[in-house]
Amino acid sequence: MTVWDSARRAREARLQAGARYAQGKRVERKDATALLEAVMQPGDRVCLEGDNQKQADLLAQALAAVDPGKIHDLHMVQSGVVLPEHLDVFELGIAKRLDYAYSGPQSQRIAKLLFGGKIELGAVHTYLELFARYYVDLTPQVALIAAVSADRDGNLYTGPNTEDTPAIVEATAFKDGVVIAQVNQIVDKLPRVDIPGDWVNFVIESDKPFYVEPLFTRDPAAITETQILTAMLAIKGIYGPYGVQRLNHGIGFNTAAIELLLPTYGERLGLKGKVATHWALNPHPTLIPAIESGWVKQIHSFGSEVGMDDYIRARSDVYFTGPDGSLRSNRAFSQVAGLYACDMFIGSTLQIDLQGNSSTVTADRVAGFGGAPNMGSDARGRRHPSAPWLQAGKEADPDGPAPLRRGRKLVVQIGETFGDKNVPMFVENLDALKLAEKLNLELAPVMVYSDDVTHIVTEEGIANLLLCRDKDEREQAIRGVAGYTDVGRGRDAKMVQRLRERGIIRRPEDLGIDPLDADRRMLAARSIKDLVRWSGGLYDPPSKFRNW
Amino acid sequence: MEKLNYRHVAASRAKGEKHQAVVGVVASGNLEVLVERSLPERECEVDIRTAAEGFGEVWQAVVADFVERRSPGGLKFSINDGGARPDMVALRLAQAARAVEGEQV
Numbered sequence: 001m002t003v004w005d006s007a008r009r010a011r012e013a014r015l016q017a018g019a020r021y022a023q024g025k026r027v028e029r030k031d032a033t034a035l036l037e038a039v040m041q042p043g044d045r046v047c048l049e050g051d052n053q054k055q056a057d058l059l060a061q062a063l064a065a066v067d068p069g070k071i072h073d074l075h076m077v078q079s080g081v082v083l084p085e086h087l088d089v090f091e092l093g094i095a096k097r098l099d100y101a102y103s104g105p106q107s108q109r110i111a112k113l114l115f116g117g118k119i120e121l122g123a124v125h126t127y128l129e130l131f132a133r134y135y136v137d138l139t140p141q142v143a144l145i146a147a148v149s150a151d152r153d154g155n156l157y158t159g160p161n162t163e164d165t166p167a168i169v170e171a172t173a174f175k176d177g178v179v180i181a182q183v184n185q186i187v188d189k190l191p192r193v194d195i196p197g198d199w200v201n202f203v204i205e206s207d208k209p210f211y212v213e214p215l216f217t218r219d220p221a222a223i224t225e226t227q228i229l230t231a232m233l234a235i236k237g238i239y240g241p242y243g244v245q246r247l248n249h250g251i252g253f254n255t256a257a258i259e260l261l262l263p264t265y266g267e268r269l270g271l272k273g274k275v276a277t278h279w280a281l282n283p284h285p286t287l288i289p290a291i292e293s294g295w296v297k298q299i300h301s302f303g304s305e306v307g308m309d310d311y312i313r314a315r316s317d318v319y320f321t322g323p324d325g326s327l328r329s330n331r332a333f334s335q336v337a338g339l340y341a342c343d344m345f346i347g348s349t350l351q352i353d354l355q356g357n358s359s360t361v362t363a364d365r366v367a368g369f370g371g372a373p374n375m376g377s378d379a380r381g382r383r384h385p386s387a388p389w390l391q392a393g394k395e396a397d398p399d400g401p402a403p404l405r406r407g408r409k410l411v412v413q414i415g416e417t418f419g420d421k422n423v424p425m426f427v428e429n430l431d432a433l434k435l436a437e438k439l440n441l442e443l444a445p446v447m448v449y450s451d452d453v454t455h456i457v458t459e460e461g462i463a464n465l466l467l468c469r470d471k472d473e474r475e476q477a478i479r480g481v482a483g484y485t486d487v488g489r490g491r492d493a494k495m496v497q498r499l500r501e502r503g504i505i506r507r508p509e510d511l512g513i514d515p516l517d518a519d520r521r522m523l524a525a526r527s528i529k530d531l532v533r534w535s536g537g538l539y540d541p542p543s544k545f546r547n548w
Numbered sequence: 549m550e551k552l553n554y555r556h557v558a559a560s561r562a563k564g565e566k567h568q569a570v571v572g573v574v575a576s577g578n579l580e581v582l583v584e585r586s587l588p589e590r591e592c593e594v595d596i597r598t599a600a601e602g603f604g605e606v607w608q609a610v611v612a613d614f615v616e617r618r619s620p621g622g623l624k625f626s627i628n629d630g631g632a633r634p635d636m637v638a639l640r641l642a643q644a645a646r647a648v649e650g651e652q653v
Contacts, residue, residue, distance in 0.1 A: 225636075422633055484634040489605075515642065516642055
């Protein structure tokens with residue numbers, strides 16, 4: 001006779017095996033590893049919560065301590081490979097296969113393990129794509145998650161850093177998986193319920209709060225004049241003319257400079273209220289001056305940011321907050337917002353090739369992308385019009401019939417022609433191709449594909465790729481803003497001049513911008529301390545950003 | 549330490565009468581530029597001491613573009629470079645020209 005509830009029965013068996021370490025749902029910290037050994041099976045798909053911000057660090061340590069004789073060949077399906085333990089489990093033979101989205105600090109070590117064959121790589125995803133697969137073919141059998149607090153029934157308060165938790169728990173709990181949460185504390189009454197208790201099987205109280213990386217904090221003191229110039233170009237040459245109101249900013253000093261120029265340079269250009277009003281964005285501290293100056297109407301966030309919680313609480317007109325007053329972030333929904341409801345993504349990259357493909361993967365670093373490929377792509381399912389979307393669509397296809405013409409999302413790559421240590425941003429071939437060859441991957445890890453990117457901004461000017469009509473024009477438009485890199489010096493000067501006459505390349509002087517005006521005095525805040533002052537003392541920066 | 553020297557003919561004499569100016573600082577990723585009005589009207593010289601070796605071609609291109617854009621006739625530029633990127637070099641050269649032409653930096 002066919003059995004139709006084998007997974008449910010298996011879950012019951014797992015829960016029973018774990019119950020000997022639990023009182024109700026509560027498991028002591030010292031029993032964390034024993035609990036994992038009891039509920040897991042070799043070959044399980046496991047989601048260990050962790051992204052570019054929050055980390056289920058206690059559970060990561062507990063997993064790295066299981067006996068590889070009992071638990072091995074796990075298939076890790078997780079947003080971030082960030083903590084040392086995330087890779088220790090591969091070195092120890094506890095885990096074997098990996099599907100992930102982001103690895104910042106571990107990018108060098110992950111490359112070594114990939115080359116050494118210790119990790120069998122499924123794919124490098126974008127966040128939303130990985131979440132989607134949790135519901136189709138990568139559903140976790142066990143999810144190890146992090147929350148701020150739990151009550152006796154296992155209800156969870158995930159607080160400002162809710163992030164990936166709802167997406168992970170929903171997929172696991174409703175498909176016969178086991179959900180184990182680490183919490184900072186167990187309390188009688190939660191500030192609010194973010195995850196209902198009957199979706200959670202075990203709760204472990206940690207001895208310290210789960211780790212959160214202040215990834216989106218950029219110190220204004222480190223912003224250079226060249227970055228300010230790129231920001232001026234973007235504001236005057238893209239934000240203004242397209243009237244971009246709904247947008248997402250990637251991480252980086254160029255976009256931080258834009259945020260800090262809105263209340264100064266943007267104000268002078270008369271753009272307040274006309275651009276940058278609605279955001280899918282983490283709570284960037286560098287956006288505080290623009291918020292305080294009345295530029296920003298609404299922000300939905302993927303996660304929180306260390307030190308911003310009191311400020312957010314006091315600005316509930318701007319941020320999404322719960323009945324308790326604190327931020328409710330949700331990475332899955334914010335990624336959807338960035339994909340479908342934003343008209344522009346602007347962010348940095350490490351390498352751009354001659355057709356405009358870009359990647360953050362370099363020869364010895366496999367960084368992953370996080371949300372950029374999702375935000376930085378045109379949503380082919382989009383059906384609602386907006387002025388910038390229609391304008392971009394028209395530029396790409398001026399002869400098409402307007403009612404049948406797709407709009408286009410503005411996907412802008414911004415950066416200096418040379419990055420850290422004089423490494424050029426423009427290359428003939430992406431290192432991602434070499435990596436794909438070396439690891440035998442069917443797909444090179446490209447962050448933003450050439451046919452999605454619409455503009456490239458450097459200190460040399462703006463290349464509008466929507467206006468290019470063929471491959472050669474596109475290549476010369478890119479070479480034309482590549483400055484003194486080999487790619488830039490390899491340009492056809494005459495063709496670049498013609499592209500400039502057609503407005504495909506716009507130099508600072510074509511936009512009425514004198515590069516000598518790119519001055520740090522234009523920044524609304526020139527230090528972290530200035531940001532604290534702008535916030536009325538509500539922003540509480542992490543100690544590594546305090547130098548007073 | 550690499551030493552480079554470029555001489556160009558400029559389209560016209562740099563504006564102003566100021567004799568010399570200094571911009572920038574010698575620091576990692578930055579550079580100091582001393583500019584002196586010491587050459588015949590149409591001549592321009594750029595003298596470079598740099599910590600980063602092997603970037604001669606890039607320097608040559610940056611300096612040639614600078615001379616074409618700003619026409620700094622009569623000026624000698626002495627650069628102490630701490631491994632600045634080309635965009636920073638171009639900016640400091642332009643700032644130096646503006647400083648000796650008498651405008652505020």
